[in-house]
Amino acid sequence: MLVIRDLGEIVVERGTDRCDPGGAKPRTILALLCAHAGHPVPAAALITEVWGPDAPERTQRALESQIWRLRKVLSPQGEASVITTDRAGYRLDLTAVTVDSTEFESAASAVLDRSRTHTVDDLEDVLSRWRGEPFTTASSTPTLDQARRRLHAVRAALLTRRADLLLARGDVDRALDEAQALIARDPLDEHAWSVKISALAAGGQRAEALTAYRDIRELLATKLGVDPGAEVLAAQRVVLHEHSRAVRRVRLPSQHTSFVGRDSELDEVIRLLTAVRAVAIVGIPGVGKTRLAIEAARRAADFVDDVVWYIVRRDGTDLATTILETMRIQPSADTTTAIDQVCSHLSTMSALLVLDGRHVVSAVENEECRYDVSDQPNPEDHNAIDTILERCAAVTVLAVGAPSGVDGEQVMSLHPLSIEGPADALPPAQRLLVDRIRSATGQFDVSPDDRADLDRICRAMGGLPLGVELAAARCATYALAEVADQLGTEVPEPVTRAFELAVAAMDDELFDRFLRLTALRNPFTPAIARAVCGPSIADDLEEFTRRSLLWPIRGNRYRPKRFTILRTVADHAHAGHPGRAEAGLAARDAAIIELLTATPMAVTAHSARDLARVDDDHSTVMAFLESIVTDPALLDSHIDLLERLGAYWYFRQRLADGIRVLRMASAAVAGGACGPRTAAMVELALGSALAFSQLTDDAHRHLTSHPRGTRGAHRSRRPGPEHACRPPRPGVAGGVDR
Known part of the structure; x- marks a missing residue:
C-alpha cells in the first residue's frame, strides 16, 4: 500500500521504495489532497491555492498536467491511481493510500477519549508519528496553514494529556x-x-x-x-x-468587637492578598485601616502556610530590626545584617507580614486612640521590603498607613463609611454606630424615631469610624438624642486630632490647594478644580484621593470623572484658616462666572453638549448663585448672569432649582437695597419660571408686582441673546418675545 508521510518533509513510500513527488507545485497539490484526505478538492480551489486568485484561464490545463505527473509518480508500475476524479474534484483514495496526518488525528482522538483508560505509553506511541512541521516541503497556502495549526493543536493536546498522566503517576x-x-x-x-x-x-x-x-x-x-x-x-x-496547618502561626491582635460596614473593601483586600505580593491600605487617621488589615489578614490566613504576623513600625528603629524583634528571630552566625537574618528566616516560608504605620497614641475618655504619623513611603522601609520580596518568594506584605512604594504594589484608599443608604436599610456608618451602641449598652433596638438621631451623629462625624465609635461610647451615659445634640456643637477630641493630623500631613502648598478645593461643592469635575487651583491640580486630585480626602466618582460616556470632598476635614481646615479659605471662594466665583459667561444659552446644534458642562458642576454653580442672591450689591452686579440661566433651567429640567434661587433673590430685593432694574428682572424671571412650572397664580402675582414704569425700565434695556426663564423659540435669537 502507498504511504504518504506528511508530518514533516513530504515523503511517499511504496514498500521499501521512495517516490519523489517533484517540485514545489506538485508537492503543494499533494499536500492539499492530504489535508483533505478522503474528501474531494475542487479544481478551482487547487488553482487558487497553488497559482493564486489571479491565475490565468489556461491554468486549468496546467493543473491537469500536474495531476497527471503526480499520478505517474505515485503509480509508476501502472497500479490503480490513488488520485481519483469525480464531479466534485480530485480526491485521495484512502482505500489505496495511508496518510500519516489522517492516521495521527484518528489515533489521537482515540487516546484523548477520557471515557477510556490510556497510559503514557499509548500517548507516546501516537506522538512518535510526529516527525516535524507538517507539509514542510510544500508551499504555504491558507488551507495548509490552517491544517498545520489544527495538527499542532492535536499534538499539544496529546502533550498536555501526557503531562497530566505523568503528574498523576x-x-x-x-x-x-x-x-x-x-x-x-x-x-x-x-x-x-x-x-x-x-x-x-x-x-x-x-x-x-x-x-x-x-x-x-x-x-x-x-x-x-x-x-x-x-x-x-x-x-x-x-x-x-x-501544607500541614500544625506549623502555622497567626500572630494578630485580638479584636473584641464585630467587623461592620466594610464587606466590599474586605473582599477586595483579600482578593489582592491572594493575587499580588505587596498591598497597601491608606487613608486619613481614624478611617479604620488597621481594623480592616487585621480582619483581612485573619481571613486570608488560609492561603498562608507558615506565619501571619502583625508588626508595628517604630520610629528610630529600622524595619528589619523591628521584624527580628517582633518575630523573635534568632540571630544566625552566617548572616551579619538584620535584613539578611530576616531574609534567611523567611526564604523558605509562606508568610503574610502586616506592617502597620508609625503611630502616636492619645488617651481620651479612657480610650486609647492610635493615629498614623505619616502616610508617605519611607525610603528605608522601601529598601527593606523590596529586599524581602525579592529574596523570599512566598512572602506577602500588607502595609498599613504608609505604602512601601515597591514595584507592583497595589494601593487601596480607604474612605469614611457612607452615611447615605436606601430608605429600607441602615447605611454602613449607621450600622457601625448601632453595633457599637449595642456593645456599649448591652441592648439597643432601632426605632423609626432613632433614625434621625443616628443620621445626625454619623453626619457630624463624617462617617469616620473613629468618631462613630466614640459617639457610641457616649451612649452608655447619655441618651441617643443627647449625644446627637452634643456632637452638633462639640466634636470629640480624638476626631479633632485625627483631622489635625490629616491636615498636618500636607505641606503648605498642597494644603493651600486643598483649601481652595473646599470652596467647591460636591461633586465637582477636574475642569472646575483646575480653574480654581491651577493646572497642577490633576496630580493633586490623585494624591488627595490616595489620602482618602476625596472620593472619586467614575465617569461614563455622558459625564466626566468627578470627585467629592470629605466635608468634615474641609470644615476643620476652614475653621483653622478662615482667611486663606476666602481666596478659594473668590477663585470659585471667578471660575463659575467664566463658565456661565462662556456657555451659549441659545438653541444651537451643540446645546446639549454646552449645557452639560454646567450640569457637571451644577452643585458648585448653585453654591455660587446662592451666595450672590443673598447680597444686594452682588445681585445688582450679576443680575444679567442670573438672567442668562433661564434657558439652562428650562432645557435641563431644573426649573425647581431656578425657582428656589430666584425666590431667594426676590426676598433680597424686597428690602429695597437693589436697584429697580434688578428688582424688575428678578420678578420677571421668577414669574416666568413659575409660569413654565404651571404655577400660574403665583406667576401672575410676580409678573404684575411692579408698576408700569419699572417694567418699562426693564423693557428699555438693550435685548440680550437670552432672557428670563422662557425658552428660545425657533428662528428667534432672543429668549422671549419682548
Whole structure:
C-alpha cells in the first residue's frame, strides 16, 4: 500500500521504495489532497491555492498536467491511481493510500477519549508519528496553514494529556519538563501552568510553585488584563492547603468587637492578598485601616502556610530590626545584617507580614486612640521590603498607613463609611454606630424615631469610624438624642486630632490647594478644580484621593470623572484658616462666572453638549448663585448672569432649582437695597419660571408686582441673546418675545 508521510518533509513510500513527488507545485497539490484526505478538492480551489486568485484561464490545463505527473509518480508500475476524479474534484483514495496526518488525528482522538483508560505509553506511541512541521516541503497556502495549526493543536493536546498522566503517576520531574515545554510553546497556556505549579509542589518546592502562580498571574494581567482561571487558582489552593496547618502561626491582635460596614473593601483586600505580593491600605487617621488589615489578614490566613504576623513600625528603629524583634528571630552566625537574618528566616516560608504605620497614641475618655504619623513611603522601609520580596518568594506584605512604594504594589484608599443608604436599610456608618451602641449598652433596638438621631451623629462625624465609635461610647451615659445634640456643637477630641493630623500631613502648598478645593461643592469635575487651583491640580486630585480626602466618582460616556470632598476635614481646615479659605471662594466665583459667561444659552446644534458642562458642576454653580442672591450689591452686579440661566433651567429640567434661587433673590430685593432694574428682572424671571412650572397664580402675582414704569425700565434695556426663564423659540435669537 502507498504511504504518504506528511508530518514533516513530504515523503511517499511504496514498500521499501521512495517516490519523489517533484517540485514545489506538485508537492503543494499533494499536500492539499492530504489535508483533505478522503474528501474531494475542487479544481478551482487547487488553482487558487497553488497559482493564486489571479491565475490565468489556461491554468486549468496546467493543473491537469500536474495531476497527471503526480499520478505517474505515485503509480509508476501502472497500479490503480490513488488520485481519483469525480464531479466534485480530485480526491485521495484512502482505500489505496495511508496518510500519516489522517492516521495521527484518528489515533489521537482515540487516546484523548477520557471515557477510556490510556497510559503514557499509548500517548507516546501516537506522538512518535510526529516527525516535524507538517507539509514542510510544500508551499504555504491558507488551507495548509490552517491544517498545520489544527495538527499542532492535536499534538499539544496529546502533550498536555501526557503531562497530566505523568503528574498523576508521580513522575513529577518529567511532568515539570512537559509543562515547561508547553509553556515555551504558548506562554498563556493556563493548564500547563497549573501542571507546573502542581508538579513543583509535589516535588517539595512550594515556594517555587507559588512563584509560578504569581508569574502566570502577572503575565495574564499584562497581556490580557484578566485574572487566572479556575484551573490555576485550584492548583494554587492545593499548594496552600496541602501544607500541614500544625506549623502555622497567626500572630494578630485580638479584636473584641464585630467587623461592620466594610464587606466590599474586605473582599477586595483579600482578593489582592491572594493575587499580588505587596498591598497597601491608606487613608486619613481614624478611617479604620488597621481594623480592616487585621480582619483581612485573619481571613486570608488560609492561603498562608507558615506565619501571619502583625508588626508595628517604630520610629528610630529600622524595619528589619523591628521584624527580628517582633518575630523573635534568632540571630544566625552566617548572616551579619538584620535584613539578611530576616531574609534567611523567611526564604523558605509562606508568610503574610502586616506592617502597620508609625503611630502616636492619645488617651481620651479612657480610650486609647492610635493615629498614623505619616502616610508617605519611607525610603528605608522601601529598601527593606523590596529586599524581602525579592529574596523570599512566598512572602506577602500588607502595609498599613504608609505604602512601601515597591514595584507592583497595589494601593487601596480607604474612605469614611457612607452615611447615605436606601430608605429600607441602615447605611454602613449607621450600622457601625448601632453595633457599637449595642456593645456599649448591652441592648439597643432601632426605632423609626432613632433614625434621625443616628443620621445626625454619623453626619457630624463624617462617617469616620473613629468618631462613630466614640459617639457610641457616649451612649452608655447619655441618651441617643443627647449625644446627637452634643456632637452638633462639640466634636470629640480624638476626631479633632485625627483631622489635625490629616491636615498636618500636607505641606503648605498642597494644603493651600486643598483649601481652595473646599470652596467647591460636591461633586465637582477636574475642569472646575483646575480653574480654581491651577493646572497642577490633576496630580493633586490623585494624591488627595490616595489620602482618602476625596472620593472619586467614575465617569461614563455622558459625564466626566468627578470627585467629592470629605466635608468634615474641609470644615476643620476652614475653621483653622478662615482667611486663606476666602481666596478659594473668590477663585470659585471667578471660575463659575467664566463658565456661565462662556456657555451659549441659545438653541444651537451643540446645546446639549454646552449645557452639560454646567450640569457637571451644577452643585458648585448653585453654591455660587446662592451666595450672590443673598447680597444686594452682588445681585445688582450679576443680575444679567442670573438672567442668562433661564434657558439652562428650562432645557435641563431644573426649573425647581431656578425657582428656589430666584425666590431667594426676590426676598433680597424686597428690602429695597437693589436697584429697580434688578428688582424688575428678578420678578420677571421668577414669574416666568413659575409660569413654565404651571404655577400660574403665583406667576401672575410676580409678573404684575411692579408698576408700569419699572417694567418699562426693564423693557428699555438693550435685548440680550437670552432672557428670563422662557425658552428660545425657533428662528428667534432672543429668549422671549419682548
